[in-house]
Amino acid sequence: MPEPATPRRLLIVDPCDECHRLLPGLKSAGWAVRSSTLGAALEHPCDIGLLRLQASHLRHPDAVKDLIKRSNTEWIAVLSAEELRLQNVGDFVCEWFFDFHTLPFDVSRVQVTLGRAFGMARLRGKQTLPLEQPEHELLGESRPVRELRKLLGKLAPTESPVLIRGESGTGKELVARTLHRQSQRHNKPFIAINCGAIPEHLIQSELFGHEKGAFTGAHQRKVGRIEAANGGTLFLDEIGDLPLELQANLLRFLQEKHIERVGGSQPIAVDARVLAATHVDLEQAIERGRFREDLYYRLNVLQVVTAPLRERHGDLSMLAHHFSHFYSLETGRRPRSFSDNALAAMGRHEWPGNVRELANRVRRGLVLAEGRQIEAHDLGLQDLDDAQAPLGTLEDYKHRAERQALCDVLNRHSDNMSIAAKVLGVSRPTFYRLLHKHQIR
Structure with missing residues (x-):
C-alpha cells in the first residue's frame, strides 16, 4: 500500500469563532491544524499561516512583520468588513500577505487559497537558502561552484600561498575566507587588505607598521597588517595594484618570514599564510614591468579561478531569491519573488559586475517594488517586449x-x-x- 501523504501544517494565529468553524473541513482535506497567539506563533513550525488581522495589529505592525519574515512561509490575512475599511490596511496586506479573506468565510475559496499558498511556500523553500548560513559561504550548485568547493577542500589544509584570480565581483574574498575557515588556522586572525584602496604613501605603514617617531605624525608604535596576521591568514586583495617598491618588501617577507617596521631595525618573525587575489592579467603586468616576476612565482604556488556569474548556469535565480530574503531584513520589507519578465531580463543580462552586481540590483528591487513581485524595471533592467519574450517554438x-x-x-x-x-x-x-x-x- 502507498504511504499516506504527510499532513500539511496550518497554523491559525489569534483564531476567531469563524476560524474554529473551518476546522472540520480543513482536517478532512488533509490539513493538520494548530492554533496559537501571535506572541507564541514562532514556536509552532507551519507550512501555511492564517492570521486573524485586527485593528490592534495595524496600530503595532512590527510583531506581525517579524512573524512573517522569520517564519519563511506564506500567510493569509482574515479581516472583517469593518477592518478592511481602516486606513492603510490595503497597503499593509498587499505588502506582507499572500492573500486575504473577509468574514464570513467562503469555504471553497479558502481551500483554493490555502492550496495555492502551500505550492508557493514549497517553491520558495526550494529557491531560498537559509539565512543562517555563514556570510562567507560559497552559494550555488552550478558545476563551476561545485568544482570550486571541491578544490578549496584540497587546498585549505596546506600552508602554501594561493593566488585567486577572477573578474571583479566573483567572490575572491569569499574564497579566501573559505580557505582560512577550513584550514588549521581557522581560530587565528584573518587579516584582509585591499592593495588598491590605500594611498601609496600609507601602504608601507599599513602593511609593515611603524615605530614611534618614524615620520611626522607617527606619535606611537603601529602594528601593521602582516604582523597582525601572525598565526593566521593574510589576504592581499588586488595584489596587482601594489607599488613595485612594496612588492620587493613583500617578496623579502615571503622569503625570510620576518618584517621590519618602518623606522625600526629589529626583525620581527611573522608566521602567516598568504593568500592573494587579482582581477588583472599579472603575466601581462610582468611584461610591462609593473609586477615582479619573482613575486609572482612566490604567490602563484597554488591557483584558484572564480567563474563569472554568466558561466554559473542555474545559480542566477537561486542567488537572486537568496539576496531577496537576505536584504529584506535590512529594508524592512517582505521578501519578494521575481516576475517571469524579471527572471528573463536577468537571464539576458551579461552581469559585468557578477554576484556583487546581482546583490545590489536585488537590494534596489526590494526598495522600489510596488507589487507582489519584483519586476525587471525595479532591478534597473530592460523589460522584454512580446517579441523578445522567452516563449514559442x-x-x-x-x-x-x-x-x-x-x-x-x-x-x-x-x-x-x-x-x-x-x-x-x-x-x-x-x-x-x-x-x-x-x-x-
Missing part, C-alpha cells in the same frame, strides 16, 4: 537569435558590409539574404 528562438546577431553586427560595422559578414562567418551574398529575410535596412 525552437524555430522562434532561432529566428530571434539570428535577427539579434544581425542587429548587433550592424551596430558595430554598418559602414562595411564585408567586415560585418566576415564577423558572422557568412558570405556577403548570404549576409544580404539574411538582411532581406529579417527586413533589416
Whole structure:
C-alpha cells in the first residue's frame, strides 16, 4: 500500500469563532491544524499561516512583520468588513500577505487559497537558502561552484600561498575566507587588505607598521597588517595594484618570514599564510614591468579561478531569491519573488559586475517594488517586449537569435558590409539574404 501523504501544517494565529468553524473541513482535506497567539506563533513550525488581522495589529505592525519574515512561509490575512475599511490596511496586506479573506468565510475559496499558498511556500523553500548560513559561504550548485568547493577542500589544509584570480565581483574574498575557515588556522586572525584602496604613501605603514617617531605624525608604535596576521591568514586583495617598491618588501617577507617596521631595525618573525587575489592579467603586468616576476612565482604556488556569474548556469535565480530574503531584513520589507519578465531580463543580462552586481540590483528591487513581485524595471533592467519574450517554438528562438546577431553586427560595422559578414562567418551574398529575410535596412 502507498504511504499516506504527510499532513500539511496550518497554523491559525489569534483564531476567531469563524476560524474554529473551518476546522472540520480543513482536517478532512488533509490539513493538520494548530492554533496559537501571535506572541507564541514562532514556536509552532507551519507550512501555511492564517492570521486573524485586527485593528490592534495595524496600530503595532512590527510583531506581525517579524512573524512573517522569520517564519519563511506564506500567510493569509482574515479581516472583517469593518477592518478592511481602516486606513492603510490595503497597503499593509498587499505588502506582507499572500492573500486575504473577509468574514464570513467562503469555504471553497479558502481551500483554493490555502492550496495555492502551500505550492508557493514549497517553491520558495526550494529557491531560498537559509539565512543562517555563514556570510562567507560559497552559494550555488552550478558545476563551476561545485568544482570550486571541491578544490578549496584540497587546498585549505596546506600552508602554501594561493593566488585567486577572477573578474571583479566573483567572490575572491569569499574564497579566501573559505580557505582560512577550513584550514588549521581557522581560530587565528584573518587579516584582509585591499592593495588598491590605500594611498601609496600609507601602504608601507599599513602593511609593515611603524615605530614611534618614524615620520611626522607617527606619535606611537603601529602594528601593521602582516604582523597582525601572525598565526593566521593574510589576504592581499588586488595584489596587482601594489607599488613595485612594496612588492620587493613583500617578496623579502615571503622569503625570510620576518618584517621590519618602518623606522625600526629589529626583525620581527611573522608566521602567516598568504593568500592573494587579482582581477588583472599579472603575466601581462610582468611584461610591462609593473609586477615582479619573482613575486609572482612566490604567490602563484597554488591557483584558484572564480567563474563569472554568466558561466554559473542555474545559480542566477537561486542567488537572486537568496539576496531577496537576505536584504529584506535590512529594508524592512517582505521578501519578494521575481516576475517571469524579471527572471528573463536577468537571464539576458551579461552581469559585468557578477554576484556583487546581482546583490545590489536585488537590494534596489526590494526598495522600489510596488507589487507582489519584483519586476525587471525595479532591478534597473530592460523589460522584454512580446517579441523578445522567452516563449514559442525552437524555430522562434532561432529566428530571434539570428535577427539579434544581425542587429548587433550592424551596430558595430554598418559602414562595411564585408567586415560585418566576415564577423558572422557568412558570405556577403548570404549576409544580404539574411538582411532581406529579417527586413533589416
